[in-house]
Amino acid sequence: MFMAYRGYPVILFAPVFALLAAGLSGLPLLPTYTEVFMVKAANYVKLYFPIFLLGAVFGKMMEVSGAARSIAFGLTRTFGKNQAILAVVLACAVLTYGGVSLFVVAFAVYPFAAALFREANIPKRLIPATIALGSFTFTMDSLPGTPQIQNLIPTAYYKTTAFAAPVIGICGGLFIAVLGLIWLHMRRQKLVSRGEGYGEHHEQEESKRVEGVPPFWMAILPLICVLGGNALFTYVVLPGWYSEAELASYQGLDVKQVLGTWSLVLALVGGGLLTGLITLYQKRRTDASQHASLRLSPALTAGVMGALLAILNTASEVGFGGVISSMPGFKTVADFLLTMKTSPLVSEALSINILAGITGSASGGLSIALDAMGQQYLAWAAQNGINPELLHRIASMSAGGLDTLPHNGAVITLLAICGLTHRQSYPDIFAITVIKTLAVPVVILLALLTGWV
Structure with a gap:
């Protein structure tokens, strides 16, 4: 934790400290x-590299095409200061x-956030x-259905889909969003009442072009394609797509374990192709001076390199x-x-939160715990009549709790993008982390009261 906090590469120091612990x-x-x-x-890379690769490429193409900027600018302009x-x-x-x-989102949204907060x-x-x-x-x-890796990992262990426990997931998501917004507004009022304003911050605030970006309706199409495609492939296309004879030569293959990965891979491919078409459309309607920023080759290269760094960092933490x-x-x-003389849901939430906090990675802690x-959690849940879908949702939400330690x-990366320090901004990030962590027992209680289990 100390070395990562100081900015040293996890890929190098994870094995060093793993061997120190072993010794x-x-x-x-x-x-x-x-x-x-x-x-x-290596097993982590084998399981999730396609998701990291296609997700990074898709995000980079959304950035290069201007679609991410168009969505961010459209929403911030609509709501105003x-x-x-x-x-x-x-x-x-x-x-x-x-x-x-997540990283592309931070880069895309920050300039507009800075402009709105300053105004x-x-x-x-x-x-x-x-x-x-x-x-x-x-x-x-x-x-339910979010294509982020933290929602995909449990599918391989519990034979669920990315849309597991939709009602409980929506309730938990609303709890987090509402309490988080309340906290941020309370903090805003408290700081403003003390006389604190935006401050003198300009070094990280280069203006982003919003001219020439695709219209909002076009920019959001790839996102709809990924979400809709994920649901379509999960529930309609892929179940029963391959016959038992075709799969016979792949010994040990359980389609239910890989259905989530297959569906998301195809959905991201569709979203990426659509984003590529938007990029070509943008290239046709802009002048030659802007063509360099719309080239697909650098975007694909940057996406691939980002995917390699991200998955190797996480794989090192998993190792x-x-x-x-x-x-x-x-x-x-x-x-x-x-x-523990309690529910497997409570035990699962504790173990994943602890491991996510130790590794500083939601996906890393989740993979290690599961x-x-x-x-054992699956068997324990079966003995207590608990739906595996609820195990999935609790696991995913727990991974996103204490992972955001310093x-x-x-x-x-987020603090570096904003040009701020841990001392200035981490207390409020930690508060959001606490709200996120508290959401899990609320969801468990809701599941018990509604009879989901």
Whole structure:
């Protein structure tokens, strides 16, 4: 956590500290590195690389085509300075729920957030928490069908889909969104009452072009394509698409385990192709001086490189977690969590939140926890008559809780984009994190009261 907080590369230091932990526990170093760390990391890449790759490329093409800027500008202009916080949250939410990566959303929305906050004289220190609420919370893992990786990982363990437990997910998402907005408005009033305004912040605020971007209705089509395509492939096209004879040669393949991945891959391909057409359309209607910014080749290259960095960072954290989970101490903790005299939902929420906090990664902590204890939770839930879909939703929402501790890569990047420090803005990000974490027991209680379990 300290090294990540200081900006050192996780890819390098995750194995270093994994081996340090192994050495302190008396495990042999080289076998631990090659047979535990690398195996876990490589398996994560095998499972989720297509999602990282296509998601990064899709997000980059949305950025290059101007579609992301068009959506952000359209929403912020519609709501205006009087509802600046709500406008920024909605802009982030629409982009994230449509499949654009969290980092691309932060880059795309920040310039408009800065302009709105400056015009409304809202303290700039609240921008990171506002973007975090719209990007890192309810649209990342709560709302059914969200194409973010945190909502996809449980499908492989529980044989569910990205649309698992839709009613509970929507209720949890509304809880997070409403409480988050209340907190941000309370903070705005408190800071303004003290006489604090936007402040003298200009170094990170280069103006973004909004001329020549595609119209709003066109810009939002790829997002609709990803969401609609994901549902279409999940429920209509892919179930029964391949016959048993065609799948016979793929030993051990369970279509239910990969249905979520297959559906999202095809949906992202469709969204990417549509975004490519919008880029070509933009190229035709703009003058030659703007063509360089609309070239697909650099966008594809940048997307691929971003995907490689993102998945290797997370895979290294998963490898680190794999080493930790192989130690006697972890087994003691896991046994305690699995033998708690409570619901498997509570145990699952605790274990995933803890591991997400340790790794500083929602997807990393989620993968480690489900890899180590997913089957036990599934069996425990079956004994108590709990629907696997609820296990899925609780797992996803728990991963997006304590992952946003100070060493989280998304937090560090977001603060860098905004030109702010942890001292200035992290307390409000942490408050959003607490609200997100509190949402999980509320959802569990709601499930119990409504008889979902």
